Amino acid sequence: MAPDTPDEQRGGVDDASVSGDAASPLVDRWTALDRGWQALALGLAVVAVHLAAQLVGLLPAAPR
Template identity: 60%
Template sequence: MSGENGDGAIEGDVVDDTDVAGETRLARRWRSLDRGWQALCLGLAIVAIHLVVYPV
């Protein structure tokens, strides 16, 4: 096997997307978080939206 994915990246290589045009500061901060913190923030946002839509 050649070790290449469909996008041309070799497995194990880190892809650096810091030069993406139109990127916002929020998007850069979101990507810099660990997946655990992303999951926590997403979960808290879902709970907050649920409380707004379905008040207790």
């Protein structure tokens, strides 16, 4: 059975405990995402940072 409320969809975490009253819009959007989308976004960000570091020369390229 699918969760009915947004709190149930996020695993029972309510907005007040996560974002508070002074949260930025970015925090509100991040906490509204499903955990799968959060994992995908975080993974893509890590790959992008790693690629950028390789292009700049901070990290060595993979050995051939």
